[in-house]
Amino acid sequence: MVSSDKKSKIKLDKDSMIEILHKNFGFKKVKDPFGNQAIQMSARDAFRFSLIEGTPYLAQEYGYTCKEQMRVFYGRSSLNDGFVYYTPGLFGVKRIGDKIHLDEGNSPYYLNKKFPSMFHGNKTIIFYEETTLESKAEVERNFHKKIKEKKKNPLEYLLSTVSKSNSRKESFLEFVASQYFNKEGYLTENQVPYANNQGVPDFAAYKTPLIDKLIDKKFIESACPISEISTACIFSNKGKSSNKKINYGVVIGEAKTNANATKQLCTHKDLGLASYLFEIFANQKKQTDFGLLKFNDDYMINYDAGPSQSTDKTLLKNDEKFFEHYIKFYLLGNLPLEKIKEKFVTSKQERESEQLIKRVMKISFKNMMDFVEQEMK
């Protein structure tokens, strides 16, 4: 049981968000073109911020977010009788007549072609506190215009809209949790493949021996959000593996700004997949049975893992198998479509996406790493 603390004084507003990012992750506090406090981060961290928090790049007049654009599965085989629930996203689709074909998707490989500046140079996150609900597209357009008027390059900025109320803060909390767990050596995601009727978690973190393999092959710099594996074709990675024996494990978090997450966490507990379950921020009151990630009065993360949960060993074993396949798709995301199709899609009769899935699931993890490494050269 997590011990009871007095309720934190932190209100999740623009200023506290900046402090949380600065104090916990060392992101530099800078001034935006309008003289307001902002956060500067590397292109890699900005990608993570957009991917998880949803903040759009001002790479075009109407902004572009990476959130929800790079999905591969919306349901995992371990929870669905061995069936994977694939969905377009990282790999795209097009329809010709009554057939669906694979197409260029939203992988970083293609985003880099569409918005070449996205993955290069430092980026500044502008925090815009809205007083009333405004059309997000129009807010982005106005900022794009105003930045240009200040003789600055909009491509170097992301625009985070902060509401006055507590709403729309869950994604920020998920980003904080993701950064925290990355540092602790976990792969993370906030678009967790679960079927909708299983209660899709807000956030998941994975301990896996695959992390060291990915680091050794320079696909990742260190533990990171899963989609970042597909950025190896852009970012150079020089990290060092841990060389520790790691067992597969899943941690699930639920981000809440108003009500508590007890109901959802109980559902996850019943399922028996996660070794630890925790609530993120919430109203910071006493919780029972589960962990809690919150902030102290100095904006520092205070994480209490809570009690270890009993897991279903067979389920966990099956999930580890699924997870290995899952990661192989993100490795493949480093390549252009023609190279992917050349290797995995050869039949004119069978559905292209189905061929891709089946063949990727057949190839070993090592062979997939070797193939992608070779093709990236």
Added chain:
Amino acid sequence: MAFGSDYRVKYLMRDVQRIVTERINKEGFENPLRLRVFDEDAGDNMMWDKGGLTFTTSDGEKAGSGDGAWYVEEAWTDPISKKKSKSTPILVIEGTFGTETGNVGDAQKTKLSHIFELPKRKILSAILMPKLAEYYTSGKNKKKSPPTFVQNGWWMKSLVMASISLSNQWKCETMLIDAYNKKQLEALVYALAKQQLENNNKNKEYVEKQLDEIMCEMSLYVEQYAKDFYFKSRRSDYPLIIFDLPMKNGNVSSKWIGKIHSDDVKAFGVTTGKNPKAKQRHRNGHRLLGNAQELNQITGKNVFLILPRWNKTDLKKLNDNHGDSQGQKEFINLIQNKELDILTMDDIDFGGDKVLQKEFKRIRKVGIDLDAKLPENDSDKLKELCVELKWGLYKKKYKIKR
């Protein structure tokens, strides 16, 4: 945060706006069209005159909201609500990629309610969704082998028919646009932008050409289905539509038709509390409302939702506000619409056939006692009973007590 397809729809619209703006800039003009789109439902749910994406029904109730809209910065008075706004809506979009994740079938029909109120205001609107999508699901029940089981999810033909009918009724297009064919939406938005720049004959014709192409594709798609629509339900067990509804006086109603649905009152969130997941899992009020609205739109007739698993007590519970908030909203929209109504088993004269009535009563009780879905044998039985009721009504063996 759970998966949602809204982000993709909203960013697809942004992408279209970017491309159109670039094209117009190259021609030496500024794009007169603005894009109103929010990342959260709260913005969508605000009324148009307050800067949101929601319009009212004729009764002044909130209708379904859109996902985004192209507009111009010109004063506009809503012809229905008479509210004044600084922005004139040009094209409102309701979108979904839900078919990619298995939200196929009746779930699509709920989309109609999001654009239903627009043509009467002479606002163009479109449902943006893949014409054909593949969706992956579990093949266990179909005895398929893992790891993949894929099915096709097409635009629902009755939805396309209802959209065409709505367009014809109000002489203003309500469209279905293929979300995998971004160029079609781009061409339309570009044409609308050009028309706003200069409303001459050439630009007007260009808009009409784009609209015609979209409407033609829709018409072609449902050509055969539309021909069969009135015959199919008279010839086959499904759909459970009764076009010749015998009333109390023995005559077939000239105003009303009926559609049987096997849902019980959990559809609108009335549960016993025994099963905490019942409210979420069995919520189908939006689907029932969508079905009734669609049939009403296609046929121009008033529609009874015939719910033989309900009795008058169930109806009273909803009248007494015992459903969940969403269910109550849908129920109110249904009963306030003079062209729609609900019939329970108490509204059906089963004649001498006490067995059928008794079976509906029994199955109603099973579902309510369990507060969950019916066991397989009762579920199968219910399907048979609904078909029996349909043919009994067609043969005037049973009547509606009205």
